[in-house]
Amino acid sequence: MAVMTYAEAIRLAIREEMTKDPTLFMLGEDIGIRGGAFAVTTGLYKDFPNRIIDTPISENAIPAIAYGAAITGVKAIAEFMYADFSLLGIDHVINSAAKYRFMYGAQGTVPVVFRLPGGGGRQNGAQHSQCLEAMFSNIPGLKVVMPATPADAKGLLKAAINDYNPIAFIEHKAMYFDKGEVPEDPDYIVPIGKGVIRRAGTDITIVATAMNVTKSLKAAETLEQMGISAEVIDMRTIVPYDKELIFDSVKKTGRILVTHEAPTMYGIGGEIVAAVAKECFSYLDAPPQRVGSKFLPMPYNKTLETHVLPQIEDIVEAAKSAVEY
């Protein structure tokens, strides 16, 4: 184990996989000398000068090139500088990569990872803060991954690179400098499709993604002081997601709260709550709760931004209301 940041863990995963696979390549804007907008790839271009490729500001061509190479059997990582910019190249994520295997009669695979720095809380404003996982998750053919810790950032990225499916790998920008223990084992992976219980509890199941896992763990501490025992599940991957883990937990606690940073309305929480309502109906002691952003674009002003984003207190309040129902 070594202590490193979320960004360093991603870099380590890329370095290890590039060392293992001499044709794995990555392209994106300013990922060479600058190391990308968030210093994720710092230094990599020195070791892999032909495979860390700086591109012009061409968000349509970046995923297209990754896709075109991937269908010839070469693993590719496409970095969007901000997840928001993927909307300029979304054609190749959704129409090219996600459709490939199905539409073309399973004549090959698409080993491509689209890295998407998302999320708010940094006063980056409306066009630089979005959480787009609900959009990606509604696309059959794509897998959607959202690491919440440095160790998972490494393990999930390594799993994604070797999954042979197109993956929307959504990183949280405000977590890049979070530190944690990361296994140095070059074979360490976190399997796609498996969630994890970050904190065990008995009164309510809190299902969370990315930054909201951290917030939920803090909320659980406050709840404990109130005599409420919360179980916190980190989804890790959204498509596919670990239904069994969630259902088993809800059957035990009788209550569910889903929290993510994307707007509550039309967010993935609706999907999870619907599945829980269907599978665990008779176990539920309270209406399901959802805690996400307000249905507003992300503002620049700090006070306004804090209002829009889901806060620890919101999770505490919602959990409390479910337990007191």
Next chain:
Amino acid sequence: METKEFYLQKYGLDTLLDMYRRMVLIRDFEENIKILYQNSLATGAMHLSVGEEACAVGACFALEERDKFVTYHRGHGHNIAKGADVGRMVAELMARKDGLCKGRSGSMHIFDASIGALGAQGIVGAQVPIACGIAFSGKLRGLDYVTASFFGDGASNNGAFHEGMNMAAIMNLPVVFICINNGWAVTTPVTYSVKAESIAIRAKAYGMEGVVVDGCNVLEVRDAVGKAVEKARTGGGPTLIELKAYRWYGHYVGDDTSRYRNPDDEKQARDTMDPIKIYSQWLLSNGLCGESDLREMEAQAKQIIEDANEFAMNSEQPSIEDMYAETYYIPEGGDVSWLS
């Protein structure tokens, strides 16, 4: 145009005649699809390439077996010219199990890995940057295949064209961009949508060579594409080739062109821009074959189409289970229960 001796020496008589066979096969294929469509045996949307046979054959005959290409919604001819199995093509358009993509792609999204046909894209313009990725992967691995990218005049006005052209140029990728300018994008004439004197001239802005070629003359197409392929293969980078042809029919089968095209202009274009007539006259006037040889080759094409229809008609409906198993790559024994 070079002399008969030049072409005989360069390509050989067999190939020159094969090019004729293939052009006729493409036309027959398209006419056949039209009939199947009108009889509801082929459905969805069918964009026919009648009038563009020389573009397909001239270009694909300039490619080697190991070369790859991507194409667009009007791509039947490109697949056939590169050697796709015609029976499996018809089966795909009839949405059958033995179709090239198991009845899941239809006309606009055909893919045949076995001949390097790495996908028709139904998204106009997507062909341009995707070809860059296919080419880059070869370059990265030290393979010497060339990638052709087919698209229409309409596509050249889309943003993907700009990004892909620029990327190919700065990365010096072995791509040949082949823009088939058939004069129309649905109902929009190219004279309206492009202010530049040609589409090919846009290449200059990317630091790339651009050429305009008569897309109704199969030998001129082959020469131009052959030169660009050679240049790409030897590290000379990409070329943009604009092939001028005419879309004989509507945008799709069933499109009434009289709403936006003058029937006299249409007739005149068909009379003067018939690539098969132009090539057959060249073959005859140069004594490379006789009328009876032409008729024999045409009969061969008819037979291939008949056999293809029979193959397709006998093919079953595709499997529903396969869809679940083949949306994602799932390793042996992997979980599919979440896909429902």
